[in-house]
Amino acid sequence: MTRYDIAIIGQGPAGLSALLNAKVRNKTVVVFGEDSKALTQTSSIKNYPGFEDISGEDLNQKFKNGLKNFDYQINYKKVSQVYAMGDYFAIEDETHEIIEASSCIIATGRVINKDIKNEGKFFAKGLSYCATCDASLYKDKNVVLIGYNEESIEEANFTSEIVGKLSFVNMYKKNINLNDRIDLIEGKKPVEFKGENKVESLVFDDGSEISADGFFIIKDSSKPDRLVPSVKTDGPHIQVNKNMETNIRGLFAAGDVTGLPYQIGKAVGEGQTAALNAVKYIFNLKNNKK
Numbered sequence: 001m002t003r004y005d006i007a008i009i010g011q012g013p014a015g016l017s018a019l020l021n022a023k024v025r026n027k028t029v030v031v032f033g034e035d036s037k038a039l040t041q042t043s044s045i046k047n048y049p050g051f052e053d054i055s056g057e058d059l060n061q062k063f064k065n066g067l068k069n070f071d072y073q074i075n076y077k078k079v080s081q082v083y084a085m086g087d088y089f090a091i092e093d094e095t096h097e098i099i100e101a102s103s104c105i106i107a108t109g110r111v112i113n114k115d116i117k118n119e120g121k122f123f124a125k126g127l128s129y130c131a132t133c134d135a136s137l138y139k140d141k142n143v144v145l146i147g148y149n150e151e152s153i154e155e156a157n158f159t160s161e162i163v164g165k166l167s168f169v170n171m172y173k174k175n176i177n178l179n180d181r182i183d184l185i186e187g188k189k190p191v192e193f194k195g196e197n198k199v200e201s202l203v204f205d206d207g208s209e210i211s212a213d214g215f216f217i218i219k220d221s222s223k224p225d226r227l228v229p230s231v232k233t234d235g236p237h238i239q240v241n242k243n244m245e246t247n248i249r250g251l252f253a254a255g256d257v258t259g260l261p262y263q264i265g266k267a268v269g270e271g272q273t274a275a276l277n278a279v280k281y282i283f284n285l286k287n288n289k290k
């Protein structure tokens with residue numbers, strides 16, 4: 001069986017940056033996954049250096065164009081499990097096929113459970129999971145933010161400085177510290193989004209309803225340790241050091257899966273760091289150094 005130098009799980013900004021840097025270093029690489037939805041469904045990116053305003057689809061294409069002259073294996077299947085075997089990794093995809101690699105980079109982004117009815121239907125149609133990314137779309141407009149964690153408080157305070165009116169649905173804890181401009185909604189649970197082509201309102205479990213121009217949900221992603229059972233996590237994120245190394249030798253992680261901020265620039269930088277350290281790890285492995 002072919003053993004690749006590096007297996008990269010994820011074809012988002014982190015995975016593609018890792019792929020480019022591993023190929024520049026002449027490593028054999030297999031990359032898993034489909035085009036990143038987080039990236040391609042973003043209509044306008046204004047904070048990626050070098051591009052004043054670019055769509056996610058175009059940026060994804062530009063990332064891929066940069067890889068045209070390199071040879072690498074793409075596997076569009078989902079990975080179901082990564083097994084650490086000592087000096088290599090066995091990567092099992094959804095069809096139970098196994099591929100081996102000396103090192104592995106997890107760049108799977110974040111998986112968000114969809115708990116409110118029609119959440120999936122209205123994603124990117126007036127409903128977003130990232131206020132830092134999309135609050136500017138709602139300048140002077142009416143916005144509802146549903147907050148489930150500490151991050152949601154920061155995001156609400158920041159968003160209230162941009163939008164016309166912000167209502168915060170508190171699903172986190174009592175006595176939160178919000179600024180005075182924010183309307184607080186407590187004691188009821190959001191159950192359904194309604195709308196035609198885009199989301200228009202949110203229905204609560206007591207039957208009441210709130211309308212807005214835009215909605216944000218700020219909550220944690222699902223835990224990533226189902227993919228690699230013994231990897232150390234910190235809540236919904238894989239724990240890494242500044243070399244993007246996890247607690248497992250030869251296993252690296254990069255991008256949204258390692259934590260905040262969930263941003264393309266960070267994902268690209270971490271993908272590069274992970275790849276360069278994977279290259280160093282493989283060199284040491286082949287030369288029998290620790």
Ligand SMILES: Cc1cc2nc3c(=O)[nH]c(=O)nc-3n(C[C@H](O)[C@H](O)[C@H](O)COP(=O)(O)OP(=O)(O)OC[C@H]3O[C@@H](n4cnc5c(N)ncnc54)[C@H](O)[C@@H]3O)c2cc1C
Nearest residue numbers: 010011012013014033034036079109133255256262263264
């Ligand atoms: C609506 C929206 C707007 C945004 N706007 C901006 C913006 O303006 N500026 C900005 O900097 N950031 C923005 N972001 C955030 C940005 O898109 C993310 O930070 C970035 O895409 C993270 O890159 P990533 O490579 O870590 O993960 P992702 O882009 O999420 O990619 C994850 C990859 O992993 C693959 N994958 C997952 N699980 C598996 C598996 N089990 N097996 C195989 N493959 C798997 C997926 O197919 C995908 O290829 C926005 C996000 C959203 C949702």
